[in-house]
Amino acid sequence: xxxxxxxxxxxxxxxxxxxxxxxxxxxxxxxxxxxxxxxxxxxxxxxxxxxxxxxxxxxxxxxxxxxxxxxxxxxxxxxxxxxxxxxxxxxxxxxxxxxxxxxxxxxxxxxxxxxxxxxxxxxxxxxxxxxxxxxxxxxxxxxxxxxxxxxxxxxxxxxxxxxxxxxxxxxxxxxxxxxxxxxxxxxxxxxxxxxxxxxxxxxxxxxxxxxxxxxxxxxxxxxxxxxxxxxxxxxxxxxxxxxxxxxxxxxxxxxxxxxxxxxxxxxxxxxxxxxxxxxxxxxxxxxxxxxxxxxxxxxxxxxxxxxxxxxxxxxxxxxxxxxxxxxxxxxxxxxxxxxxxxxxxxxxxxxxxxxxxxxxxxxxxxxxxxxxxxxxxxxxxxxxxxxxxxxxxxxxxxxxxxxxxxxxxxxxxxxxxxxxxxxxxxxxxxxxxxxxxxxxxxxxxxxxxxxxxxxxxxxxxxxxxxxxxxxxxxxxxxxxxxxxxxxxxx
Amino acid sequence: xxxxxxxxxxxxxxxxxxxxxxxxxxxxxxxxxxxxxxxxxxxxxxxxxxxxxxxxxxxxxxxxxxxxxxxxxxxxxxxxxxxxxxxxxxxxxxxxxxxxxxxxxxxxxxxxxxxxxxxxxxxxxxxxxxxxxxxxxxxxxxxxxxxxxxxxxxxxxxxxxxxxxxxxxxxxx
Numbered sequence: 001x002x003x004x005x006x007x008x009x010x011x012x013x014x015x016x017x018x019x020x021x022x023x024x025x026x027x028x029x030x031x032x033x034x035x036x037x038x039x040x041x042x043x044x045x046x047x048x049x050x051x052x053x054x055x056x057x058x059x060x061x062x063x064x065x066x067x068x069x070x071x072x073x074x075x076x077x078x079x080x081x082x083x084x085x086x087x088x089x090x091x092x093x094x095x096x097x098x099x100x101x102x103x104x105x106x107x108x109x110x111x112x113x114x115x116x117x118x119x120x121x122x123x124x125x126x127x128x129x130x131x132x133x134x135x136x137x138x139x140x141x142x143x144x145x146x147x148x149x150x151x152x153x154x155x156x157x158x159x160x161x162x163x164x165x166x167x168x169x170x171x172x173x174x175x176x177x178x179x180x181x182x183x184x185x186x187x188x189x190x191x192x193x194x195x196x197x198x199x200x201x202x203x204x205x206x207x208x209x210x211x212x213x214x215x216x217x218x219x220x221x222x223x224x225x226x227x228x229x230x231x232x233x234x235x236x237x238x239x240x241x242x243x244x245x246x247x248x249x250x251x252x253x254x255x256x257x258x259x260x261x262x263x264x265x266x267x268x269x270x271x272x273x274x275x276x277x278x279x280x281x282x283x284x285x286x287x288x289x290x291x292x293x294x295x296x297x298x299x300x301x302x303x304x305x306x307x308x309x310x311x312x313x314x315x316x317x318x319x320x321x322x323x324x325x326x327x328x329x330x331x332x333x334x335x336x337x338x339x340x341x342x343x344x345x346x347x348x349x350x351x352x353x354x355x356x357x358x359x360x361x362x363x364x365x366x367x368x369x370x371x372x373x374x375x376x377x378x379x380x381x382x383x384x385x386x387x388x389x390x391x392x393x394x395x396x397x398x399x400x401x402x403x404x405x406x407x408x409x410x411x412x413x414x415x416x417x418x419x420x421x422x423x424x425x426x427x428x429x430x431x432x433x434x435x436x437x438x439x440x441x442x443x444x445x446x447x448x449x450x451x452x453x454x455x456x457x458x459x460x461x462x463x464x465x466x467x468x469x470x471x472x473x474x475x476x477x478x479x480x481x482x483x484x485x486x487x488x489x490x
Numbered sequence: 491x492x493x494x495x496x497x498x499x500x501x502x503x504x505x506x507x508x509x510x511x512x513x514x515x516x517x518x519x520x521x522x523x524x525x526x527x528x529x530x531x532x533x534x535x536x537x538x539x540x541x542x543x544x545x546x547x548x549x550x551x552x553x554x555x556x557x558x559x560x561x562x563x564x565x566x567x568x569x570x571x572x573x574x575x576x577x578x579x580x581x582x583x584x585x586x587x588x589x590x591x592x593x594x595x596x597x598x599x600x601x602x603x604x605x606x607x608x609x610x611x612x613x614x615x616x617x618x619x620x621x622x623x624x625x626x627x628x629x630x631x632x633x634x635x636x637x638x639x640x641x642x643x644x645x646x647x648x649x650x651x652x653x654x655x656x657x658x659x660x661x662x663x
Contacts, residue, residue: 307537317538425539426628433632440639441591448647454640455647458518459510478651 007097014044014115017098021048025102033105040069040083041076044115048101053108055127062087062110062123080117087112091124103181128152133159136239136261138403144281148239153183153258156241160187160254163245168192174205176220180212183258184220187244192251194481200445201253201266216260224255224266225444231411233404234444236272237262243277251482267447267480270439271464273402274298279467287467294399301396302409303432305339306416308389310428313421327383336421338382342390343414345372451479512652516582517575519644524574527637528567531630540629542616544570549615577601578641586649591639593646598638602631 011017018027018035027033027048036047045066049059065086073082084092095101096119101111108126133155136148149156157171168190175181184205188198201224208223217237225234238244239262244254247265255264265272274294279287311318312326312335331338349368353361376382393413400406412435419427442449452460460477462468476482510518528544535543544566548557556562585593606619619627 319536319538425625429534429539429625429629429632433636436636437591437595437639440643448643451647454643456519456522456640456644457648458515458522481654 007099009097010095010101010113010118010120012116012118014046014113017113018046020098021102024098025106036063038063038067040066040114041073041079043076043079045083046113048105048111048113050105050108053128054110054125058089058125058127059110062089062125080114083112083114084121087121087123089123089125092121094119095122107181130155139238139240139243139277139401141278141281144277145240145242147241149241149244149256149261149263151259151261153185153256156256156261156263157185157187159241160244160248163241164189164248169248172202174202176205176208176210177213178209178211180214182213182216184213185256185258187248187254187256187263189248189251192249192476192482192484193253194251194483197253197267197445197481201255205255213257213259217255217257217262217264218260220255220257221264224264230442231408232270232439232442232449233273233402233408234268234442234449236265236268236402237404238265239263240277246280249476249487251476251480251484267445269444269447269451269479270405270449271452273405274400275464276401280470284467284469284472288465291467294401297396297399298405298409299396301393301400301406302413303416304396305343305389305393305413306420306428306431308385309335309339309417309420310424314424317425325385327385329383331383332380333382334421335383335386336417338386339390339417340414342382342386343394343410346390346394347410447479452477512648513582515648516578516645519641519648520575520578521571523578523637523640523644524571525567527633527640528570531633532563532567534629534633540626541623542626542630546613546615547573550612574637574641578645581641582645582649585642586645588642588646589650591643594639594642595635596638597642598635599631601638602634605634606630 008020011020021027025033027035032051034049034051036049038045038047047059047063065088066083069082069086075082095104095111101120101122104122105111108128109122109124111120111122113120130150130152133147133150135146139148147159149159161169161171166189170186170188170190172186174184174186176184186198186201186205204224205220208220210219210223213219221235227234238247244263244265248254253266255266257264275291276294279290281287282290308325315323315326318325327335333341345368349364352364356364373382373387377384377387397406397410400409416428416431416435419431421427423430436450436454440448440450440454448455451457452464457478459475460479463473463477474487475485476487478485531540531542532544534540543563545557545562546566547569548562548566551557553562557565581597585597606616610616610618
């Protein structure tokens with residue numbers, strides 16, 4: 001820590017401390033910072049606090065104990081020791097310099113400074129405003145735990161520790177952000193996770209130079225994976241402690257960022273984004289069925305529209321039995337334009353639904369689905385099939401478990417449709433080839449993005465195709481380079 | 491732990507999965523790659539993206555009429571899988587140290603040239619490349635590229651992982 005070498009020690013005179021803090025953090029200017037002055041054993045004692053971040057009840061109890069000293073003790077020479085004893089709280093630590101004290105004060109701890117002493121105490125009476133753990137909206141299951149991560153990193157580590165009581169589970173904490181000083185926790189299991197990956201993640205996190213991480217884990221992700229304008233999600237987020245714990249046991253490294261209710265799972269491949277906790281809450285057979293149907297939906301969200309566009313432009317490509325596909329009547333607007341309009345329409349709806357209050361969004365859905373769709377056909381703007389295929393593709397994207405992936409797929413789908421409209425068959429084939437090569441080339445923290453499909457790993461690929469029973473999946477995925485391959489002890 | 495030893499060993503969770511050997515992986519990769527990409531080729535033929543279907547490898551042989559139908563294609567897909575094992579081993583023997591994805595792409599393109607130019611006379615229904623449809627050429631080249639990347643990148647990656655593991659063990663000892 002370079003900050004401590006040129007830091008200012010605590011002055012013995014309380015007035016100097018007070019003046020320094022008034023200047024540095026604006027006590028008296030900012031209303032949420034305050035001092036409580038009491039006299040104990042004929043010595044001034046100052047208690048600095050940050051309202052709103054500390055629990056008043058604890059503070060009152062501590063004050064009571066400190067003031068009571070005057071009734072019971074006589075030895076003024078040992079004031080400091082006596083006060084330390086009377087701080088009835090498990091998290092009391094000494095502090096030597098004012099910069100450290102300021103950091104603690106602004107995180108919600110209280111600082112206790114005593115006249116004539118060059119060191120003070122910090123007591124952790126933090127109580128952050130926040131919500132209780134509740135089921136995350138984006139990862140609901142029919143059965144299973146209903147708790148979810150919240151915006152408080154301490155609660156999040158606790159929720160994880162509740163599931164893994166292993167003595168080898170590690171939560172390393174670092175602070176990032178010159179001004180925000182956000183806590184970031186790196187979680188891994190020491191004898192399972194790849195030490196190289198842990199080192200890499202730590203190094204990348206320490207190199208982050210930014211004033212604040214206001215967007216939480218998303219900001220961290222952008223520093224970590226350096227994705228540029230690649231729309232595909234290179235890390236997986238989860239708000240479910242059970243999903244996070246599963247990945248810890250598989251040898252993944254998790255990154256938790258304070259103030260965000262989701263944790264980052266690294267390393268990630270595309271196939272992490274197409275799985276869902278629900279599959280693991282059902283029978284292996286049912287889980288496999290659900291997964292295949294979901295794969296179908298994701299493939300439809302990608303390739304259905306470009307294929308259909310191609311068949312409309314060149315109906316001769318269709319096998320005879322499939323000749324019914326394609327618009328029956330004359331179209332007023334080129335099909336590709338219709339597709340873009342319809343797809344953007346759904347995008348309007350999706351965006352509007354995010355920030356529309358629930359009662360209004362029901363009405364909005366009705367207007368959009370019934371009125372706009374039907375009338376657009378009636379006035380001859382759309383052919384009915386466009387509505388059908390765009391809707392199926394859109395539902396396919398909603399069936400994608402990862403929200404980020406569904407949007408990336410949407411972009412890919414529109415680009416492919418455009419390539420088809422411009423170049424017909426070669427557009428589709430070359431477009432798809434380039435698309436696949438692009439995904440193959442993508443790497444997230446040195447992990448190939450399409451693993452275990454390309455590069456092919458037979459055993460791991462079977463784990464993707466078939467949801468194995470918990471007793472049957474005995475090895476950890478090799479892509480995380482686990483130190484310990486077997487899930488069960490030997 | 492009151493169970494008898496025999497019982498204990500029959501539990502599913504107590505069976506050990508042996509890590510697959512590299513050669514075994516190369517073999518499976520070759521077979522799956524051949525079957526998967528030739529199936530996609532059959533799909534492309536179904537939608538008339540290409541005039542060629544997987545059963546073209548059966549044409550040189552005097553077989554029954556079934557070789558032109560669906561059955562012929564399914565058998566051809568399986569046979570391509572078997573041939574593909576050989577292709578995978580050739581890559582393994584000569585190019586497994588190539589790290590880049592480009593090695594796989596060039597391998598696929600080279601395979602395409604071998605099949606469509608060098609081996610062209612073997613296939614009675616395969617016209618010279620200059621007489622093929624543009625769509626056919628584009629579709630087959632792209633399939634061969636993806637197939638080459640599938641084989642090449644998988645084997646190179648697996649070889650790298652093996653190197654990594656042996657290095658790790660060497661440093662640990």
